[in-house]
Amino acid sequence: MTSYQTFLQKLRGGLSRYLGEGYRVEIREVRKNNGVVCSGLMILCGDSNVFPTIYMEELFQSYVDGVPLSHIMHNVLCLYERCRIRENFDTEIFRDFKRIRERIAYRLVGYEKNREQLPEIPHMRYLDMALVCYISFPMEGPGSAAALVRQDMCRLWGIGEEELFACAGENTPRLFPACIRDMRQVLKKRTESSYEKEESAYMYLLTNKKGQYGAVCMVYPQLLQKVAQRLEHNFFILPGSVHETILVPERRGVKGSDFGAIVREINRTQVDPEEVLTDSVYYYDRKKEKILILDNSC
Numbered sequence: 186m187t188s189y190q191t192f193l194q195k196l197r198g199g200l201s202r203y204l205g206e207g208y209r210v211e212i213r214e215v216r217k218n219n220g221v222v223c224s225g226l227m228i229l230c231g232d233s234n235v236f237p238t239i240y241m242e243e244l245f246q247s248y249v250d251g252v253p254l255s256h257i258m259h260n261v262l263c264l265y266e267r268c269r270i271r272e273n274f275d276t277e278i279f280r281d282f283k284r285i286r287e288r289i290a291y292r293l294v295g296y297e298k299n300r301e302q303l304p305e306i307p308h309m310r311y312l313d314m315a316l317v318c319y320i321s322f323p324m325e326g327p328g329s330a331a332a333l334v335r336q337d338m339c340r341l342w343g344i345g346e347e348e349l350f351a352c353a354g355e356n357t358p359r360l361f362p363a364c365i366r367d368m369r370q371v372l373k374k375r376t377e378s379s380y381e382k383e384e385s386a387y388m389y390l391l392t393n394k395k396g397q398y399g400a401v402c403m404v405y406p407q408l409l410q411k412v413a414q415r416l417e418h419n420f421f422i423l424p425g426s427v428h429e430t431i432l433v434p435e436r437r438g439v440k441g442s443d444f445g446a447i448v449r450e451i452n453r454t455q456v457d458p459e460e461v462l463t464d465s466v467y468y469y470d471r472k473k474e475k476i477l478i479l480d481n482s483c
Contacts, residue, residue, distance in 0.1 A: 192245050193224060199258050200228070207231060212241070218427065219298040221459040228265050237268035279320075279332070282342035289334065290360055291316045291353035292398035293427060295463045306335055307346045311404060312478055313465055318353045321360060354406075361393035363402040365412065368431065387436065391422075392429040399429045400462050403476070413471035422467035422476065423448055426460040441466050441479040 187195075193212050200210045208230050215225040215238060225238040244257050278284045296303070296315045308315040322330035339349060368388035391412075392399025402408060403422060413419060418434035423444055425431050433439065444466045452461045468477045 187248070189224075189245055192248055193226075193241060195254060196241075196244070196257065196261070197226070199254060200226075200261065203258065203262075204228070215240075216302070217459040218294055219459050219461060220301065223459075226261065228269075230269075237265060239264055239268075279338070280341060282344060285320055286352050287356060288320050288322065288360075289318055289349065289352045290321050290357040290398075291318045291350065291401060293401045293404070293462060295461065298461070306333065307339055307349055309346070309350055312467070312476065313463055316350065316353075316401070316404070318349055357401060358405050361395055361397070361399070361401075363405055363408055364392055364394045364399070365432075366390045387434055389432040390425075390429055391432055396428055398427055400424060400427050403430055403467075409469050409476070410471065410474050413469060419471050420469050421479075422469060424462040424465065424467075425451070426456045427462050428460065430462075435468075441468055445479070 197210050197212055201208070204210065208228060211227050211229065213225050213227065215223050217223055224241040226241055227236050227238055229236055239261055244261070248254065248257055293311065293314045294317055296310065296313055299315065303315060303317075306317050308317050318334040320332045320334065322332075334349065339346070366389065368390055371390045389412075391402050393402055412432065416432075416434045418436065420435055421433040421439075421441055421444060423431040423433065433444070445464070448466055449464045452464055466479045468479055469475075470477060
């Protein structure tokens with residue numbers, strides 16, 4: 186069986202020969218959320234300073250499953266053409282906080298799984314999670330453009346964490362408005378099937394309108410209180426991923442302990458490792474206007 190590293194070198198070599206002079210193909214390690222390290226392939230052209238990163242893990246699996254290398258090369262080149270930005274990016278924008286401040290947002294990550302990285306990153310504890318900031322850039326086509334804010338960037342800008350998070354707190358709900366949908370409609374759209382079961386009738390998906398880093402909507406000011414008023418119930422919050430949470434109104438016979446094993450199982454079997462938020466289940470108390478962490482150890 187071809188090893189992963191052998192596959193990477195074959196793919197890199199094949200692309201280099203096909204593209205010829207004027208292009209440079211590189212494979213770099215990319216550290217992602219939760220300490221996950223992935224192999225990213227980058228095609229550099231001329232003096233361009235912006236290039237898409239194409240991750241290799243799924244492509245390797247397709248190769249192991251029998252997809253010819255030539256087909257994988259074709260798919261990589263098609264993705265590159267769709268995602269590439271043909272104009273140079275003004276990197277000086279990163280040096281000027283006044284130019285970048287309107288694009289600073291925050292997102293939630295798990296605290297424990299990112300403990301080693303967090304000292305290098307401005308962050309704010311939130312329950313057993315952490316808020317981290319990033320710079321969001323509008324982008325045409327598939328993919329996204331975002332740059333994580335690190336401590337050295339704050340030093341360059343001459344700002345402290347308080348100002349940074351104040352900025353992100355104002356911008357995030359504006360850039361990424363919250364979106365709440367009935368889970369029956371979500372499941373129907375995702376599976377093209379009708380879900381009218383009792384359990385799905387009392388569940389709601391909370392994310393943002395772009396579906397990117399939408400779990401952070403749970404920290405939007407007064408949002409959960411408005412949800413509780415509309416539902417006329419306290420509710421449980423199940424972290425689906427860094428992109429979304431599921432809200433389950435509290436009703437007779439439903440206990441938080443019922444959800445702990447479900448969340449853990451979904452995280453291990455249905456969510457990519459870098460997109461896992463936490464194994465915790467949370468509870469929103471509308472009288473206290475407070476989120477509590479439930480004991481999920483059982």
